[in-house]
Amino acid sequence: MPHIKTLTVLGTGVLGSQIAFQAAFHGFAVTAYDIDDAALDKARARFAHLAGIYRAQVTGASEGQAEAALDKLSLSADLGAAVADADLVIEAVPELLELKRDMYRKLADLAPARTIFATNSSTLLPSDLKDSTGRPDRFLAIHYANNIWAQNIAEVMGTAETDPAVFDAVVEFARNSGLEPIEIKKEKAGYVLNSLLVPLLNAAAGLLLQGVASPETIDKTWRIATGAPSGPFQIFDVVGLGTAYNISASSPDAGSRAFAQYLKENYIDQGKLGVATGEGFYTY
Structure with a gap:
């Protein structure tokens, strides 16, 4: 070996x-x-x-x-x-x-x-x-x-x-x-972790784009109801909005591409990339 x-x-x-x-x-x-x-x-x-x-x-x-x-x-x-x-x-x-x-x-x-x-x-x-x-x-x-x-x-x-x-x-x-x-015993897009995490993040993005609730409300709901330490938009900020944009923009799914455009117009073009830059969905 x-x-x-x-x-x-x-x-x-x-x-x-x-x-x-x-x-x-x-x-x-x-x-x-x-x-x-x-x-x-x-x-x-x-x-x-x-x-x-x-x-x-x-x-x-x-x-x-x-x-x-x-x-x-x-x-x-x-x-x-x-x-x-x-x-x-x-x-x-x-x-x-x-x-x-x-x-x-x-x-x-x-x-x-x-x-x-x-x-x-x-x-x-x-x-x-x-x-x-x-x-x-x-x-x-x-x-x-x-x-x-x-x-x-x-x-x-x-x-x-x-x-x-x-x-x-x-x-x-x-x-x-x-x-x-x-x-991992066989190839799987998303491995184990992201196979569990990405559907959560996609669902949160969909709720936001549909105008159902704000990022803060979505995160609060997830934290209180599940006991998780962070909500999906807090996770987006940690991962980095540039990474989230690249992944969403290259997706064949129209909803994901719409989220990429939302990120670009509202955050990335303003230099708000998440925790790394001190501001994303939240301010750090």
Whole structure:
């Protein structure tokens, strides 16, 4: 079974930065890649913010563990250099099929032959991407929940071509990263988590577009009636309205596309992307 010691994360947005920091927090050497220095400056701020969260919220953490994680993180805007020594590359770029395929075509030429590729896509199947990787036997999906330090699952899902030893190595990596591996036995759009979550979010979007109730009322109803800590529009803000827009805009469902247009006109065009920007459906 391959042994994973070094990780590269492609994309330092909300979840990409969490994936990188979680692994570094548990002792992995991590390189975080993004497209330019401006993106990396934002990543440094996210990592510093995450260090504070981990110090305050992760029980059982040793003194200085969050600071040690920052020392294990390196940042790069050079894709070749970022993946040159990677045992595992986790791709966390925007949910756009051709963008991801293009990234894998580049990776195929740049990464060592031993490197395992994994997508963190929440909506695309690994089969949608495997032919672009040049190594379908060393490719699969690993999907994380947001607020990874608390909602600490990692859903691992391969294709029919994924080497079982590669699958097992990624499961072990997840476990060694302080996560609970969720082994998916067959490809399923949405994995387990989003197969349960997305219908809730779609229903909430439909209620809003139909004028049935406000986001605050919909969220309050869900929280009180189910005991859940967050309502669907609070979840949208955490996930990021840019991600919600990309997923909705690419859907064949007319209602989803209408929600994408609503998000663009009322939030995205005003720079309101959710928790990451301090304002979305709510102000933070």
